[in-house]
Amino acid sequence: MAADPIQRVIHALSRLPSVGEKSAARMAFFLLNQDPAVTRELADALGALHAAVRLCGECANLSAQDPCPLCAQPRRDPRLICVVEDISSLMAIERTGVFEGRYHVLHGLLSPLDGVGPEQLRVSELLARLSRLLSAEGDWGDHGAARAGARVEVIVALPSSVNGNATSLYLQQLLRPLGVALSRIASGVPVGATLQYADQVSLAEALSARRPL
Amino acid sequence: MAADPIQRVIHALSRLPSVGEKSAARMAFFLLNQDPAVTRELADALGALHAAVRLCGECANLSAQDPCPLCAQPRRDPRLICVVEDISSLMAIERTGVFEGRYHVLHGLLSPLDGVGPEQLRVSELLARLSRLLSAEGDWGDHGAARAGARVEVIVALPSSVNGNATSLYLQQLLRPLGVALSRIASGVPVGATLQYADQVSLAEALSARRPL
DSSP: OOSSHHHHHHHHHTTSTTOOHHHHHHHHHHHHHSOHHHHHHHHHHHHHHHHHOEEOTTTOOEESSSSOTTTTOTTSOTTEEEEESSHHHHHHHHHHOOOOSEEEEOSSOOBGGGTBOGGGTTHHHHHHHHHHHHHHHHHTTOOHHHHHHTOOEEEEEOOSSHHHHHHHHHHHHHHGGGTOEEEEOOOSSOTTOOGGGSOHHHHHHHHHTOOOO | OOSSHHHHHHHHHTTSTTOOHHHHHHHHHHHHHSOHHHHHHHHHHHHHHHHHOEEOTTTOOEESSSSOTTTTOTTSOTTEEEEESSHHHHHHHHHHOOOOSEEEEOSSOOBGGGTBOGGGTTHHHHHHHHHHHHHHHHHTTOOHHHHHHTOOEEEEEOOSSHHHHHHHHHHHHHHGGGTOEEEEOOOSSOTTOOGGGSOHHHHHHHHHTOOOO
């Protein structure tokens, strides 16, 4: 902890992602030039962050409530579960405004090289949640067509990266025996992008995942 | 103030310079994934910032002390004063390690369009400081060669921009009658840069400010 109050703030800010020593200095001098209330609000908000935030027992989302505001919305389909890497992904999907199911936040991706295995992710919570859903389904006595209509579906919305693909494959092998419907979000050329500027991998993916018209 | 603690932190962080809504969200989730001590240190450092920081009565630098650590160094020449726009500039010059004088921080540049006149800058403090220095010089009874050797020099280290040039010209007219030596830092092609990629204005400046070899 630096003795100088400005250096201390610069050092603490420079631990934030994509904030270097120079950006941190700019932020500190910006705050010194503003009304002290701006700095106080930031300090208070940060001070309350960990104390006020709870992990949702249902979907592992972080918010001030448990269950989280998303799990507390009754109009969201509890049988449609979108598995995401982190809360940023959840927020990105929420911004599209088209998803009417619920989420399950893994809080990471499998990464054997970094020592991240299934036990570091919220995988057992996902399994427990699906078991509860499936046994409730049994209790309701759904059969045949009715049961197929109300089938539990898991959408794997993980990035198309090495770790994202590994995690997706792992979930596929883990969840397949449960009899839930499994899908993964499509990857390909971004909407509105010209093919000329699309990266080769996305373009190849878009070709192999082509859909009949 | 948002009710949700995460949204509150995101909102407070997004007021920092060059931090948008998405970067602020990334920072907030980064902090949530770290040890709470990281967030607490940042909150505490910010909380102490305004309370602990003083304006140096000599040079208008900001630090925990008055006079600031730079003005408190006796080996720094008190008769060599480098006038800078802000503390970031001061830190940039300090990093070069070649300047052995003192600073004077204006805390801005003249900008008539934004309503920034000399009274918004630390100009009167500079004048008072120079008057003290010059009268002390008189008291010491320096004359002739001895006096010329110990002459007060003001280096204007302001950016080569419209407002920087205007402020430099203003200081020049204001300080010239005091009989202090006045200079301005050189602008030109950055050291190590190829001429091919230098911007036209810097190149033109480098040509007109050419020095005999």
